[in-house]
Amino acid sequence: MDDKLLANIGLNKYESSVYWTLLKKRELEASKLSQLSRVPIGKIYEILKDLNKYGLVEIQPSRPRKYRAVDPKIAFELMYKRREEEALNELKLLRETFAEIERQLSNGDSPKHVETIFWPDKFHDNELEETVNSFFEDIEHDICVVTPLKYKPGVSEQYDDSMSIFSKAYLNLAQRGIHVKILDSHSQLLPSIKELINSIEDESVKSNVQKFMEIRILETEHDFVIFDSKTIFLDIEDQINTGTSLGMTQIHDESYTKRFKAKFDDLWTKGKRFNFK
Template sequence: MSHIVLLFERMYSVSIAFNLTTSLSYGRTVVLIPLGKIIVLLYDKPKSSEIMDEKLLAKIGLNRYESSVYLTLLKQDSMEASKLSHSSKVPIGKIYEVLKALKNYELVEIQPSRPQRYRAVDPKYAFKLMYKRKEEETLNELKMLKEIFDEIERELCNDNLPQNVETVFWPDRFRNNELNEMVDSFFEKIEHEICVVIHIKYRPGRSELYDASISTFSKAYLSLVQRGIKVKILDPGSQLLPSLKELIDSIEDLSFKRYIKDLMEVRILETEYNFTITDSKITVLDIEDQFNMSRNLGMTRIYDESYAKRFKAKFDELWTKGELFSLT
């Protein structure tokens, strides 16, 4: 590590130095040294190779905590969680969650010792295995998508019913209130119930576009409840959960909160399924970008009650497996 030194006159420096310390402290060693009328702010500057490594790991789905822990373990034979937390600059409250994620990626192994020690899997082996797994997942998703479209074609390709399938493609970037208007337009047509299954890929940090849209969808779901519409959501533990809870906590009307309890139910379930059913007659399927699975190109709405009935049966099956999430 190289060092950067910043100097401040003491009479102006306290708040400036504090703010800089806060902004620079992630993954850095920061030292404040008072010298007479001068305060010296000394912090470690990350090597360009470390920044490059983290950027590369981000491209395969690792967040900054996961990248930091994995890169730290690569430099060590093995480490205990507490020491790893200190060395990687990952908060101790987050370290076990991060290690669990890395183990699921098969990038980290747990050694049977007391206390447990963790070591990085050899990158040559680990990333070949990850690539193979991603390849298989993509092929399976493509196969499933083809089967769905084949079934749509068989069931709905009828010259007399051209209105039964509607496809909507998103813009590359929503401008101003475009997303709000699109969601409002879709939700205002719902009359009785919406059942939503959210894919595991939308867990926190996996999709910036999804995370950025959470506030819009949270408000839209509550507006449905306000209209007396039943809302049932299966969520993998995405940012939607704290967003909904925060909105509900901010509501002062106790009668409306009871209304929410009666009409809205959320359960946690990690699943590969991703669909929405409205009023037991419309099925909504996302059109995924095959070059970036965290991004959707648009959606297909299928207006067919028999088709929606099959998806509702799948939803009910998944619903029994979900863990109840308390909204109040």
């Protein structure tokens, strides 16, 4: 089965592997299921618990405990009805959020020069890389980045796939002499940047990159990027398919951005320095 089909119904890589294995084998113990699906035994029970919550897997009252895939016709119908109800509630929340944003923007303290940019349904070829580079080319002095917990590996395929592109872009900024400060929640960005830096053969170039790039580790829900203490970028999370991004809000307002810079500085003092070696 095409993994993308299972991803479209909200299953991550591990969940897809376990569910597809049960569909083929019907009923298995957790240890055997871990072996056949190639999901680590330390993860298998958490994955099975989630699949049971989705209504895709049922637990057999046996010793040792066995797991069985629910008839897809029944499971998918129940999942559809549950998702339909969740979608309606999320759309209601989204409308209420829009109304609240409009209310706040109507206040005197609201930011000026606000622009909303929506991503395409799918980036083609080098489109995402070109988009990121186009945003970064105007940076003159520094960039402050906060990557939240939702960027942790395996949480979102969209975020995982984009990390290599962003790591190259941040490295290019450092090579240009732009100060790059990243506060990271153990995302895929860390090994990607580390690999890129370690691949640099010229020690003087490597040393210069490390001079202009500093990363600290702090698990946080905050999610924003600041350019030159003038412009702030806020992620717009898709309320229908959580874990994916619809686009971003770009705010050009120095006085408004100062509040976010103060927050960044506060978080920065709490972060633990990341070692590139």
